[in-house]
Every structure is written in C-alpha cells, then in structure tokens.
Amino acid sequence: MGDPAIFLTGTGTGVGKTVVACALALRWAAQGRRPRVYKPAESGCELKSEGLYPADATALKAAAGDGRPLSEICQYRYALPMAPAHAAEEEGNPPEIEKIVDAISELRSRPGPLLVEGAGGLLVPLGPGTRMSDVARRCRLDVLIVAPLGLGTLNDTQMTVRVAREEGLSVAGIILNDLTGMESPSTRRNPSAIEELCDAPLLGVFPHISGLDSGMKESTEAGSIAARRLGEAINYVGWNSLG
Ligand SMILES: Nc1ncnc2c1ncn2[C@@H]1O[C@H](COP(=O)(O)OP(=O)(O)OP(=O)(O)O)[C@@H](O)[C@H]1O
Numbered sequence: 001m002g003d004p005a006i007f008l009t010g011t012g013t014g015v016g017k018t019v020v021a022c023a024l025a026l027r028w029a030a031q032g033r034r035p036r037v038y039k040p041a042e043s044g045c046e047l048k049s050e051g052l053y054p055a056d057a058t059a060l061k062a063a064a065g066d067g068r069p070l071s072e073i074c075q076y077r078y079a080l081p082m083a084p085a086h087a088a089e090e091e092g093n094p095p096e097i098e099k100i101v102d103a104i105s106e107l108r109s110r111p112g113p114l115l116v117e118g119a120g121g122l123l124v125p126l127g128p129g130t131r132m133s134d135v136a137r138r139c140r141l142d143v144l145i146v147a148p149l150g151l152g153t154l155n156d157t158q159m160t161v162r163v164a165r166e167e168g169l170s171v172a173g174i175i176l177n178d179l180t181g182m183e184s185p186s187t188r189r190n191p192s193a194i195e196e197l198c199d200a201p202l203l204g205v206f207p208h209i210s211g212l213d214s215g216m217k218e219s220t221e222a223g224s225i226a227a228r229r230l231g232e233a234i235n236y237v238g239w240n241s242l243g
Pocket residue numbers: 010012013014015016017018019020056118119120177178179206207208209210212213214216
C-alpha cells in the first residue's frame with residue numbers, strides 16, 4: 001500500500017476536523033513518516049500585522065512538523081467567516097481549483113502521508129463553480145469524515161457519506177468526535193448505528209478533551225501540552241486502516 005492521501009471533511013463546520021487532523025498528523029510524525037498537510041482555503045482568519053492568520057493551517061503545520069511555509073500550506077485566506085467562494089466575492093482572490101490540484105499533485109509526488117483539511121463540509125462552495133468535494137475528486141483523495149458523536153449525527157453523517165459516494169469519492173472511514181463529553185442515550189447508540197446505516201468503517205470515537213480551546217491551534221507541535229492531550233486521545237481511534 002502506498003502512502004495515504006486523505007481529504008479530511010466533516011458533517012459541517014466546527015465538528016472537530018482540525019482537532020482530529022492534528023491528532024493524525026502528530027501520530028504520523030511520531031512514526032517518523034514526515035507527513036505533509038494542506039488547507040486549500042481558510043475563512044475567518046484574524047488580521048495580524050503579518051497578514052491574514054490561518055489558525056487551522058498553523059495548527060496542522062505544527063502538528064505535522066511540516067517545514068513548508070504557511071503560504072504553501074494555505075494558499076487562499078479570507079477574513080470573513082463564510083464559505084471561501086463567498087468570502088472571495090467580498091475580498092477578492094477566489095480559490096482556483098487548478099492551482100489547488102497542482103499543489104496537491106506536487107505534494108503527492110513526494111514520499112510520506114498527505115492530509116488535506118477541507119473547509120466546512122463537502123458541498124461548501126469553494127470557488128467559482130466549484131465545491132470542496134471537487135478537490136477530493138480531482139486529486140483522488142480518500143475521504144475521512146469527522147462527525148459529532150451526539151444527537152443529530154445520524155442524518156448528517158449519512159448525508160455526507162451519500163454525497164461522497166455520489167461524487168465518486170472513496171470513504172476511508174468515519175470518526176465520531178465527542179465534542180461535549182456529555183453521555184446520553186444517543187452517544188451510546190450512535191457508534192454502532194453509524195456503522196449499520198452508513199456501511200462505512202467507523203475508525204473510532206475521538207474522546208472529549210477538556211480544556212481544549214482555540215488556543216490549541218497555535219501550539220500543537222510535538223512536546224507541547226496540546227500535543228500530549230491529543231496523543232492520549234489518538235489511541236481511541238483505529239488509524240491503521242488508513243495506511
Ligand atoms: N474532542 C474534542 N474535545 C474538546 N474540544 C473539541 C474536540 N473537538 C473539537 N473541539 C473544539 O471544538 C471547536 C471546533 O473544532 P475544530 O476547529 O477542530 O473544528 P473544525 O471542524 O476544524 O472547524 P472548521 O470548520 O472551522 O475548520 C474547537 O474550539 C475545538 O477546540
């Protein structure tokens with residue numbers, strides 16, 4: 001089996017894609033596999049003195065120990081918290097799918113695993129006439145879906161799996177993310193229900209990490225407190241099937 005090339009998507013925004021992606025990147029890095037990360041477009045970037053700051057791309061880069069500059073890891077950044085296509089309507093510089101495909105192709109030509117984090121879910125408008133799913137399809141990336149563990153996930157996760165398959169994408173697996181740490185009848189039943197309903201492998205339930213906040217994104221490098229907390233969570237997921 002060759003190196004994995006994963007498109008990490010979710011049932012929506014804020015479901016824990018970056019948290020799970022950082023855990024996977026840390027795992028690969030700890031195995032000495034020199035992972036590379038890529039975030040095609042990031043919205044909601046804070047404006048700092050050095051320009052728009054992509055928090056997700058920064059976290060991914062730190063976790064993976066990817067030495068490439070942030071400008072290569074995240075080519076398109078926007079201040080507005082909107083779909084990239086819509087933020088670009090206001091701010092200019094719309095994501096060009098060909099540039100994104102070229103960048104990912106170049107990364108795939110190098111040895112080592114590749115992890116691409118989408119923005120929002122699969123059908124989010126990326127650029128003029130394109131959606132996030134086009135990145136995975138054009139680059140033949142296997143899709144890993146992050147979904148919340150609790151109530152409401154059954155419908156959203158099935159819809160995401162269906163869309164992925166309709167788009168001709170291969171679903172490598174689903175990770176249910178315990179966003180709240182609150183146990184309920186649905187959190188107990190959902191893992192087996194997801195496997196029954198989606199006919200896709202459930203790689204595991206990613207545990208709730210108390211105290212994990214957005215500040216984590218700036219400090220996920222190996223040895224940091226955030227990396228240690230993520231490292232404890234890593235073992236709850238069966239990553240091996242990803243290669
Ligand atoms: N397992 C977890 N335990 C505790 N907090 C979590 C967990 N997963 C995610 N969070 C928190 O939920 C929030 C959203 O997570 P994250 O940024 O990873 O989502 P996302 O899907 O990448 O969002 P976006 O669509 O903006 O890229 C963050 O504040 C994060 O710290």
